[in-house]
Structure formats: structure tokens, C-alpha cells
Amino acid sequence: MAYSEKVIEHYENPRNVGTLDKEDPNVGTGLVGAPACGDVMRLQLKISDDGIVQDAKFKTFGCGSAIASSSLVTEWVKGKSVDEAVTITNKEIAKELSLPPVKIHCSVLAEDAIKAAIKDFQDKRAKRQAQGAPAEKPQATTQP
Amino acid sequence: MNHFEVFGLAPALELDVKALEQKLRELSLEVHPDRFAQADAKTRLAALEKTTALNDAFKVLKDPVRRAFYVLKLKGVDLENESSAAQAKMPMAFLEEVMERREQLEALKAQKDVVKARAMADGIEREKQAALEHAKAALGRDDVGEATHQLGRVRYFTRFVEEVEALEEEALS
Numbered sequence: 001m002a003y004s005e006k007v008i009e010h011y012e013n014p015r016n017v018g019t020l021d022k023e024d025p026n027v028g029t030g031l032v033g034a035p036a037c038g039d040v041m042r043l044q045l046k047i048s049d050d051g052i053v054q055d056a057k058f059k060t061f062g063c064g065s066a067i068a069s070s071s072l073v074t075e076w077v078k079g080k081s082v083d084e085a086v087t088i089t090n091k092e093i094a095k096e097l098s099l100p101p102v103k104i105h106c107s108v109l110a111e112d113a114i115k116a117a118i119k120d121f122q123d124k125r126a127k128r129q130a131q132g133a134p135a136e137k138p139q140a141t142t143q144p
Numbered sequence: 145m146n147h148f149e150v151f152g153l154a155p156a157l158e159l160d161v162k163a164l165e166q167k168l169r170e171l172s173l174e175v176h177p178d179r180f181a182q183a184d185a186k187t188r189l190a191a192l193e194k195t196t197a198l199n200d201a202f203k204v205l206k207d208p209v210r211r212a213f214y215v216l217k218l219k220g221v222d223l224e225n226e227s228s229a230a231q232a233k234m235p236m237a238f239l240e241e242v243m244e245r246r247e248q249l250e251a252l253k254a255q256k257d258v259v260k261a262r263a264m265a266d267g268i269e270r271e272k273q274a275a276l277e278h279a280k281a282a283l284g285r286d287d288v289g290e291a292t293h294q295l296g297r298v299r300y301f302t303r304f305v306e307e308v309e310a311l312e313e314e315a316l317s
Contacts, residue, residue: 038304061243
């Protein structure tokens with residue numbers, strides 16, 4: 001199957017690959033995957049206290065379309081408010097990358113990853129506020 | 145007609161592949177194009193379609209993993225179909241585990257440590273076989289949810305092993 005030029009461009013020069021500290025109270029982590037491809041995508045957003053996405057990093061193990069979709073959204077969300085970022089749809093991603101129908105689910109994953117990352121950030125913040133405590137103390141990790 | 149019906153079989157997780165191959169030969173002879181060279185176009189087309197159906201069915205049924213995915217599909221969950229498979233979400237703990245192992249493999253790749261990568265792949269291959277057995281047991285008792293979960297795991301493990309195989313190919317070239 002032929003990839004579009006934009007997919008190839010992102011695949012060969014992925015933007016913002018890497019990790020942010022997931023214990024940082026201002027970092028939201030979204031981890032998603034679909035068994036169709038057996039791919040896994042992690043998107044992390046660093047969000048300021050006033051709700052602006054300051055930084056975004058991703059790591060995706062999957063096909064070219066999955067990598068391109070996540071690379072693209074890291075570019076798109078930076079500088080956006082959380083409210084704007086959650087409105088990004090898989091349709092916009094698929095359109096920008098000219099994804100064929102069989103690869104639409106890659107853009108769905110990227111959309112899910114943004115929402116999951118933001119939800120993680122909001123859950124963390126809610127927890128912090130509920131405890132009324134400073135958030136320096138890292139939470140127990142759930143690593144196996 | 146489903147792939148099992150093409151061979152006159154009921155859906156089954158365990159198949160004698162040798163017997164299936166024998167059956168493929170017999171049935172293929174019956175519809176061989178040479179036998180219909182003089183027939184009208186409609187008959188020749190039907191024979192051709194039957195040949196294609198036999199070959200497609202054999203490809204799926206001879207492979208225990210593809211066969212299990214196919215039995216699941218007959219039960220209504222198509223994990224080969226990317227849009228419906230996207231709905232079948234894997235548990236977070238499993239995704240974390242996959243991410244962690246893929247990162248380990250990535251590091252081994254960077255170090256070109258094919259030996260350690262192979263050791264990981266062998267371990268994961270065993271997990272894949274175990275997941276396949278769990279999936280088959282679940283399919284046997286009609287537990288579609290558990291079968292979907294286990295075959296989802298099989299898919300992830302397969303990808304991992306393929307990744308190591310690609311690394312080995314690369315090391316050879």
C-alpha cells in the first residue's frame with residue numbers, strides 16, 4: 001500500500017519523539033493501542049496551570065500511519081488550550097495525512113491518545129486539589 | 145460459504161492439516177480448469193471461483209493462529225478488520241507492558257544485540273502460544289470476550305516476534 005507524501009515525511013522525520021516525566025503533575029500521559037495492527041501509542045502533554053499545552057512528546061510502535069498520526073498531533077496541540085486540543089478529531093488527522101480507509105483507525109488512536117492524555121492530566125489535578133497538598137510527592141508507580 | 149464449509153467441515157479449532165491438504169488436492173482436481181475447457185463461460189467461472197475459495201480457505205485454516213482468528217470472526221468479532229478491532233480495547237496494564245518491552249527491544253536494536261533480542265522473542269513466543277491456547281479454550285466455551293482479549297494479545301506478541309525477525313534479517317544482510 002502506498003503511503004501519502006505527508007505520512008512518509010512524518011515517518012522519516014517524526015516530530016517530538018520522546019518522553020516526559022509522567023510523575024510531573026503538569027504532565028498528562030495517554031497510552032492507547034488497537035489489536036488490529038498490534039500497535040501501541042503513547043502521547044504525553046505538558047500542560048501549564050492555566051491550561052495551555054506547552055510541550056508534547058510521543059512514542060509509537062506501529063505502522064507508518066500510526067507514527068505519522070501521533071507525530072502530527074504533537075505539532076498540532078502545542079500552544080493550544082486544553083479545550084481546543086480535545087476538539088481535534090480523527091477526521092482532521094486522516095484528512096491532513098490523506099489516510100486510506102484501512103488506516104483510519106490510526107487517526108482514531110491519535111485522537112484517543114490526546115483525550116486520554118488530557119484526562120490523565122485532569123484526573124491528576126483533581127486528585128491534587130482534593131488532597132489540597134503540594135504535588136511534589138510522586139504517586140506509586142504501577143509498573144509490573 | 146465460510147472457509148470451513150468450502151471443505152465440507154464444521155468450524156473447528158483443531159484440524160488435521162495433512163488431511164486438509166489431501167482434501168484440498170481432491171477438491172481442486174474436481175474443479176480444475178482443464179476439466180471445463182469445453183464448458184460454457186458460466187461453468188468455467190464457477191470452477192474458477194471454487195478454486196479460489198479453496199485456496200483462500202486453505203491459507204486461513206492451515207495456520208492455527210489465523211484459524212482461531214477466523215473462528216472468532218464467525219462468532220461476530222472481526223479482529224482482522226481494522227475499524228472493528230479498534231473498538232476492542234486492550235487493558236491499560238497490558239499496553240504498558242507492551243510499551244515497556246518495545247522500548248527494551250528498541251534499545252537492543254540500537255545496540256545491535258541480536259542475541260538478547262532473540263531471547264526476548266523466544267520468551268514472547270511462548271507467551272503467544274499460551275495466549276493462543278487460552279483463546280481456543282475460551283472459544284470452545286463460547287466466551288467471546290475472553291477470546292477477543294487473548295487473540296488481541298496474540299496479535300501484539302506476533303508483532304513483537306516479527307520485529308525481532310526483521311532485526312535478524314537486517315543482521316544477515
